Amino acid sequence: EVQLVQSGAEVKKPGESLRISCQGSGYSFTNSWITWVRQMPGKGLEWMGRIDPRDSHVDYSPSFQGHVTFSVDTSINTAFLQWSSLEASDTAIYYCARQRSLDFWGQGTLVVVSS
Amino acid sequence: DIQMTQSPSSLSASVGDRVTITCRASQSIGSYLNWYQQKPGKAPKLLIYTASILQSGVPSRFSGSGSGTDFTLTISSLQAEDFATYYCQQSYSTPHTFGGGTKVEIK
Numbered sequence: 001e002v003q004l005v006q007s008g009a010e011v012k013k014p015g016e017s018l019r020i021s022c023q024g025s026g027y028s029f030t031n032s033w034i035t036w037v038r039q040m041p042g043k044g045l046e047w048m049g050r051i052d053p054r055d056s057h058v059d060y061s062p063s064f065q066g067h068v069t070f071s072v073d074t075s076i077n078t079a080f081l082q083w084s085s086l087e088a089s090d091t092a093i094y095y096c097a098r099q100r101s102l103d104f105w106g107q108g109t110l111v112v113v114s115s
Numbered sequence: 116d117i118q119m120t121q122s123p124s125s126l127s128a129s130v131g132d133r134v135t136i137t138c139r140a141s142q143s144i145g146s147y148l149n150w151y152q153q154k155p156g157k158a159p160k161l162l163i164y165t166a167s168i169l170q171s172g173v174p175s176r177f178s179g180s181g182s183g184t185d186f187t188l189t190i191s192s193l194q195a196e197d198f199a200t201y202y203c204q205q206s207y208s209t210p211h212t213f214g215g216g217t218k219v220e221i222k
Contacts, residue, residue, distance in 0.1 A: 035211070037159075045151075045159065045202055045213040061210035062116070100206045101149050101164035108158050 002026040004096055004106035011112045012086050019082040020109045022096030029077040030054045032098040036070065036081050039108075040092045048094075051079060086113045117141050117205050121214035127222040134190040136217045138203035143183045147207035150179055150188045153216075154199045162201075163188065193219070 007021040022034060036048040049060040051070040058070050069082045079096060090113050096106040118141040128134050138148065146166040151159040161170045163179035166186060176191045190197055198221055203214040 044216045045153075045204075047204070047211045047213060049210070059209045063210070095158055097159075100211075101161060102151070102159070102204070103161050103164070103170065105158040105160070 002098075002104045004098060004104055006094075006096060006106035006109045009110040009112070011114070013115055014086055014088055014113055016086050016113075017082070017084050018086055018111065019080050020094060020111065021078050021080050022106050023076065023078045024098065025077065027098075030074055033100065034070075034072070034079040035097050035102060036068075037095040037097060037102075038064075038092045039095065048081075053079065086111075088113050088115075116210055117144060117208060117212055119203055119205055119212050119214040121201075121203055121217050123217060124215060125218040125220060127220050128193050129222045130193055130195055132193045132222075134193050134197075134219060136188045136201055136203075136219075138181075138186045138188070138214050140184045140186075140205055140207075144205045144207035146182050147205055148179070148181065148186045149204045149206060150177075151202045151204065152197075152199045153202065159202065190219075 003025045005023050030053045033050045035050040038046040048064045051058045053072045071080045093108045093110050095108045098104050120139045122137050148166045150163040152162050153159040162173050162177050167179045178189045180187050200216045200218045202216050
C-alpha cells in the first residue's frame with residue numbers, strides 16, 4: 001500500500017527555522033517526484049514545487065523560490081521541506097504528494113508561525 | 116505561469132443532481148489536466164488525471180472531458196459524500212498551478 005506519512009504539527013516564532021518531513025512507503029521512492037503543496041487557512045491549494053528523489057533535481061514555483069528548500073534522503077525514503085527564517089504568512093497546512101498527477105498525498109503538516 | 120480559472124466558485128445542488136464544473140487554462144495544456152476532491156480537514160484526493168482518466172477506486176459517476184484550454188468535471192448523480200471542494204490542476208508546465216476551487220454545497 002502506497003503511503004506518504006508527514007511529520008507532526010509545529011508551532012514556531014517568526015525568524016525561526018523549521019524542517020518538516022514526508023516519508024514514502026509501499027513503492028519505489030526514487031521512481032516518483034515528490035511535490036509540496038501549501039494550503040493557507042480557508043484558502044485553496046498552491047503548488048510550491050517538486051523534487052526528483054533520483055538526483056535531487058528541484059523545480060520551485062517562482063512564488064516560493066528563495067524562501068523554501070526541498071531535499072531528500074533516499075536512505076530513509078524521506079523528503080523534506082525547510083525554511084531558514086519563518087514568517088507569519090507561512091502559517092498553513094503543507095502537503096506532500098507523489099507523481100505528476102499527485103495520486104497519493106500525505107496527511108498534511110500544520111505549521112503555525114506566531115509571536 | 117499558466118493561470119487556471121474554475122467556475123463556478125461555489126454551487127448548491129441536491130442529491131441526485133447532475134453537476135458540471137468547468138476549468139479554463141490561460142494557454143493550451145493539451146490533456147495535462149487533473150481533478151481533485153477535498154473534504155474539510157482532509158488531504159485532497161485525485162479523481163481524474165490526463166483530463167479524462169478515472170483514478171482507480173473513484174466512482175464512475177465522476178467523469179472528465181476537454182483538451183487544450185477548456186475542461187469539465189461532471190458528477191452524473193450527486194451523492195451525499197460528494198459535497199466537497201473540487202480543484203483542477205494543470206501538469207503541462209511548471210509551476211503546476213491549481214484552479215481556485217469549486218465548493219459544492221447541499222441545497
